[in-house]
Amino acid sequence: MRASDAAYTALQDEILEGRLAPGTVLGEVGQSERLGVSRTPIREAFSRLVAAGLAIQQPGRGTVVSDISLEDVDRLFEVRIPLETQAAGLAAQRGTPEVFAGLAEEFRHAQEAPEAESHYKLAARMDEAIDTSVGNRYLSTMLANLRVHLIRVRRLAKDQPQRLAESAAEHRDICLGIASGDPQMAEAATSLHLRRSLAYISELRRTEPVPSP
Amino acid sequence: MRASDAAYTALQDEILEGRLAPGTVLGEVGQSERLGVSRTPIREAFSRLVAAGLAIQQPGRGTVVSDISLEDVDRLFEVRIPLETQAAGLAAQRGTPEVFAGLAEEFRHAQEAPEAESHYKLAARMDEAIDTSVGNRYLSTMLANLRVHLIRVRRLAKDQPQRLAESAAEHRDICLGIASGDPQMAEAATSLHLRRSLAYISELRRTEPVPSP
DNA sequence: CTGAGGTTTTCTGTATACACCGTGAAGTGT
DNA sequence: ACACTTCACGGTGTATACAGAAAACCTCAG
Structure with a gap:
């Protein structure tokens, strides 16, 4: 090292x-x-x-x-939504259906027992599977850059178990869409998931505008 | 320095x-x-x-x-199309219409006398106007990273005057879409322009597969 | 002639020394 | 008392020296 x-x-x-x-x-x-x-x-x-x-x-x-605040979430998602939507669509065209079918099954289990650590681990594996399926280094690089900032956002918006279960269900839908080989279905599921995540965070921001003085 | x-x-x-x-x-x-x-x-x-x-x-x-080839063009545009489309849509919502109306007028003049140098200069000014209108540093950073690679691609695909004129017309459409404040119109014009650019480069690749031995 | 092993060379990675700039504080003059 | 100037300190930017490692080349043996 x-x-x-x-x-x-x-x-x-x-x-x-x-x-x-x-x-x-x-x-x-x-x-x-x-x-x-x-x-x-x-x-x-x-x-x-x-x-x-x-x-x-x-x-x-x-x-x-550098400063990070809940105000940056909107701007981050303005980039994240089109990029991840595109990635999911391409993965549906090029990925191996069995891989994502397996991931969907794992998300089904995670949905029943929501836990933050394992959930994010599983989501990271899905992101990795999409990356390798798409095979686009430019897209992978940009998504990797984005995810660094999303980790900081995640700290600001501490997820509740209920939201984690919803997120797992939405991730499962994304995997099923990709596994079915239908780009538009994968894109719709991804767009839905990200917009719901953004809505959840926005709701948090409205509830408690200043998380840490 | x-x-x-x-x-x-x-x-x-x-x-x-x-x-x-x-x-x-x-x-x-x-x-x-x-x-x-x-x-x-x-x-x-x-x-x-x-x-x-x-x-x-x-x-x-x-x-x-690093290596760059016409094969990378497809992967570059897989990222460029969703990002620039999003940027144009956001610019339509947040930008000053007069700015883009003026740019559209300039593109109308450029369309009549196609010249590579001034064309790319003008296109760069439009990109800059979109960047400032959107006001999203994450999006601006990613687009800036992309444009570096696009310069290399531009070298491989030397533009013909006819294509430059078409490109100027398409840029003008993008500016008009943004100036009208209609996000969907701006997005459609951007998507159309980028897909036509990609099609032009793909045609070049089909015609002369090996530009430089 | 070919392959393997050793040596040499050249590379990167790290540490440290030096110079310059910018800032802040203190002192002096008005 | 306030403002201006000057000095000192801490900071970054740059150059260079040293150590370790890897690759290429050369040599020797089969």
Whole structure:
């Protein structure tokens, strides 16, 4: 493992988990001392953080953790909905039906016993299956970039068990649509799922406008 | 101007212009001597090239200029069509109609005297107007990443004057759709333009499968 | 002539030293 | 008392030196 990779992974995890709050100023020397590596790998890690959108470089002040709020959810979904819809449609055309039929079955089980950790694990496997089925590196890269930010959003909108069960059912519909080989069905199921997710988060935002002062 | 920025700009230009052919191995020491800077800025430039998808890091061999072919056009458009369609629709909802009405007028003039340089300049201005109208940094970032690759594709598919005139007319339709404030009209015009562009490039590929041995 | 093993060379990854810029604070002059 | 200037400190940007590893080449044996 390269030191720069380790530094990037550590910093990314801390930002995604909220341990490094938005607005925190990251100094090269400070982080190099804290993580026990030289400034060179830290610089590379900072560059990658900026490229991923997790931090921004302010001239003269240094690198600061980028801000994320529930307001960004709308803008994230404006990109996510068309991209994931397209991905699902292409997966329906090119994927192996048995793979997604199996995933649908797993989501059926997950629907009965909603649990956040395993749910997101399973959803990640579905995303991976779609990625490999589509076989488009440009699409995969963009979706990967998006998912990093979605992890931060997920922290802001803590899911309730009821929503998790609904989400599992919607994921199952997506898998069934892909397995059936019908692009429009897969696209419709994906669009429905994402719009319901967005509606759920928007409802949360309306209920409690400020989750953390 | 930082040395790392200069190095990145120089390398990006050379890759986009084809002076650095795909498959070329870029050594840190070689490029540092050629560009007259140290290895440190070169390393940062390489990282940005890899992040942009213009180069890939092969373990042990170094950084090589990524391959681009007419086969990639299909995959690029699989991402471009949904993203640009979404952007046009959002611009129709949020943009200033007068701006796009003015752009439509400019495209009408460009349609009468097709010229590649000014055409792409004008198209870039339209993209910029859409970006600012939408006001979504995630969408803007992804479109910017895409456009880098589209420049390389443009080199492979040299436009004929007839196609340029058609393209100007299609751009004009997009601007008129956005100016009218009708998202669906803007989306339809965008989808039509992109699909016709793709069809034109696909026709080129069918005609001359190997543009450069 | 071919293959395997060793050596050499060149590469990247990391650490560190130095220079420059920007900012902030303190002191002085008005 | 306020404002302006200057000095100092911390920061990033860049250069370079060193270590480890991998690949290519050369040599020797079969």
